[in-house]
Amino acid sequence: xxxxxxxxxxxxxxxxxxxxxxxxxxxxxxxxxxxxxxxxxxxxxxxxxxxxxxxxxxxxxxxxxxxxxxxxxxxxxxxxxxxxxxxxxxxxxxxxxxxxxxxxxxxxxxxxxxxxxxxxxxxxxxxxxxxxxxxxxxxxxxxxxxxxxxxxxxxxxxxxxxxxxxxxxxxxxxxxxxxxxxxxxxxxxxxxxxxxxxxxxxxxxxxxxxxxxxxxxxxxxxxxxxxxx
Amino acid sequence: xxxxxxxxxxxxxxxxxxxxxxxxxxxxxxxxxxxxxxxxxxxxxxxxxxxxxxxxxxxxxxxxxxxxxxxxxxxxxxxxxxxxxxxxxxxxxxxxxxxxxxxxxxxxxxxxxxxxxxxxxxxxxxxxxxxxxxxxxxxxxxxxxxxxxxxxxxxxxxxxxxxxxxxxxxxxxxxxxxxxxxxxxxxxxxxxxxxxxxxxxxxxxxxxxxxxxxxxxxxxxxxxxxxxx
DNA sequence: GGGATTCTATGACAATTGTCAGGTTTAGGA
DNA sequence: TCCTAAACCTGACAATTGTCATAGAATCCC
Numbered sequence: 001x002x003x004x005x006x007x008x009x010x011x012x013x014x015x016x017x018x019x020x021x022x023x024x025x026x027x028x029x030x031x032x033x034x035x036x037x038x039x040x041x042x043x044x045x046x047x048x049x050x051x052x053x054x055x056x057x058x059x060x061x062x063x064x065x066x067x068x069x070x071x072x073x074x075x076x077x078x079x080x081x082x083x084x085x086x087x088x089x090x091x092x093x094x095x096x097x098x099x100x101x102x103x104x105x106x107x108x109x110x111x112x113x114x115x116x117x118x119x120x121x122x123x124x125x126x127x128x129x130x131x132x133x134x135x136x137x138x139x140x141x142x143x144x145x146x147x148x149x150x151x152x153x154x155x156x157x158x159x160x161x162x163x164x165x166x167x168x169x170x171x172x173x174x175x176x177x178x179x180x181x182x183x184x185x186x187x188x189x190x191x192x193x194x195x196x197x198x199x200x201x202x203x204x205x206x207x208x209x210x211x212x213x214x215x216x217x218x219x220x221x222x223x224x225x226x227x228x229x
Numbered sequence: 230x231x232x233x234x235x236x237x238x239x240x241x242x243x244x245x246x247x248x249x250x251x252x253x254x255x256x257x258x259x260x261x262x263x264x265x266x267x268x269x270x271x272x273x274x275x276x277x278x279x280x281x282x283x284x285x286x287x288x289x290x291x292x293x294x295x296x297x298x299x300x301x302x303x304x305x306x307x308x309x310x311x312x313x314x315x316x317x318x319x320x321x322x323x324x325x326x327x328x329x330x331x332x333x334x335x336x337x338x339x340x341x342x343x344x345x346x347x348x349x350x351x352x353x354x355x356x357x358x359x360x361x362x363x364x365x366x367x368x369x370x371x372x373x374x375x376x377x378x379x380x381x382x383x384x385x386x387x388x389x390x391x392x393x394x395x396x397x398x399x400x401x402x403x404x405x406x407x408x409x410x411x412x413x414x415x416x417x418x419x420x421x422x423x424x425x426x427x428x429x430x431x432x433x434x435x436x437x438x439x440x441x442x443x444x445x446x447x448x449x450x451x452x453x454x455x456x457x458x
Numbered sequence: 459g460g461g462a463t464t465c466t467a468t469g470a471c472a473a474t475t476g477t478c479a480g481g482t483t484t485a486g487g488a
Numbered sequence: 489t490c491c492t493a494a495a496c497c498t499g500a501c502a503a504t505t506g507t508c509a510t511a512g513a514a515t516c517c518c
Contacts, residue, residue, distance in 0.1 A: 064369060066377035067457055074369050090362040095369055118355060125354045126347060132361045133319040139368035140293060140303050140324055147375045147417025148295035151505070180466065188376025190506050195467060211514075212465085228296055380475070409496065419476050424497060440484075441495085 004028045013080030018127035023117050032108045042098035051110040052084040058104030062096045073186045146188050154187040155197050156225040173213040233257045242309025247356035252346050261337045271327035280339040281313040287333030291325045302415045383416040384426050385454040402442040
């Protein structure tokens with residue numbers, strides 16, 4: 001499994017694709033491949049990162065602890081995403097924790113490889129900038145959603161998001177299974193409220209469940225619900 | 230008032246400071262200084278921007294319309310900030326509207342000046358990247374605040390924010406006077422709820438008001454309230 | 459396999475927040 | 489100045505959401 005970045009398909013999805021052959025070689029020589037088990041942390045809020053993590057497989061939640069002791073999940077990162085970029089660039093400690101919600105395979109890339117390339121390869125810098133611009137827009141959207149939509153709408157939206165971004169398994173369940181608590185932390189509500197609404201959706205025939213697994217039954221109605229009908 | 234960017238102090242506050250003398254000259258030659266009256270828009274959500282706006286004076290709200298017809302204010306931008314950068318970099322139409330909440334003086338800089346410099350001056354690109362990283366962190370904080378704090382806490386926090394970022398006038402009122410509606414759009418609540426809580430704060434002796442103007446009387450208690458006491 | 463622990467579920471209730479409906483005040487233009 | 493429109497304010501009520509308590513189901517680990 002000891003493969004080279006030059007041959008890694010994953011990098012096509014992120015800013016590493018703007019690196020030159022040589023830069024990639026350097027990254028490949030300095031990178032460390034790690035396995036992270038479900039529930040384990042890649043890094044925790046406040047950590048000083050001395051590198052970034054390129055996700056090869058699995059999914060991580062990026063969350064932030066609030067004063068009242070609840071986690072707010074800000075983003076779910078999957079194959080191809082680079083975590084910790086923001087902190088390395090701003091030279092600050094991270095404002096988010098990254099915890100695996102599925103077993104993961106990641107490549108740790110020391111920050112020197114990144115900062116060196118940033119200084120020498122404008123294309124790479126520009127590519128990173130574009131990604132960051134995209135993330136910022138997404139964050140704005142989250143702000144608007146969370147503050148203007150009801151919990152019910154946000155949960156409906158979360159399910160659609162999970163389907164669109166992570167797909168479904170053979171039996172029609174969402175491929176990414178989150179605990180009820182994680183779901184409530186994504187939409188920013190109490191776990192009990194999330195559970196109650198999930199039950200309601202089930203009664204309404206919008207979804208079906210099996211254990212933790214959730215499947216979408218009536219996508220159209222869910223979409224209408226998000227829009228406020 | 231037709232001044233040159235090379236001499237403009239404002240640029241010390243933003244990424245333009247990483248430009249070379251020559252680049253600044255070019256920007257200065259191509260820029261257009263504009264006055265924007267309170268209530269007028271610099272640009273509206275969905276517009277294709279062919280440049281960025283450097284704020285010389287006054288304050289603008291950056292907001293996004295939600296499905297239910299309410300504006301959510303995502304950020305308040307003041308002297309020194311550059312608006313529209315994200316859209317120009319990502320080559321997308323804007324996701325936000327920028328509307329003056331005070332009379333403003335801004336310099337419009339055509340996007341060619343920006344993109345050219347981005348291609349040629351890595352220092353500038355890096356500086357822009359750092360700013361964007363900062364904005365992204367702030368956005369994350371807003372997400373957590375808005376989803377985990379009560380309306381009362383968010384309003385208290387908003388007042389402290391306004392004091393810290395825009396200061397007070399001679400009589401001890403917040404220098405930036407927002408309408409009750411704008412306040413409610415910052416914290417993401419109904420206007421009536423905001424008004425009610427402002428009345429309550431007044432009764433509790435936390436603030437005092439005169440017309441629209443609001444002054445902070447008991448900063449410590451407001452801070453405690455934000456923390457959840 | 460069994461016991462402990464964590465996760466899910468539901469009820470009852472209280473607190474928060476939004477909505478509607480009305481008033482009053484303020485600000486700006488004719 | 490006065491008139492009008494907009495902004496502000498308050499009450500009453502309903503809907504939403506959070507909290508606490510409790511119980512069953514699933515899962516993990518020895």
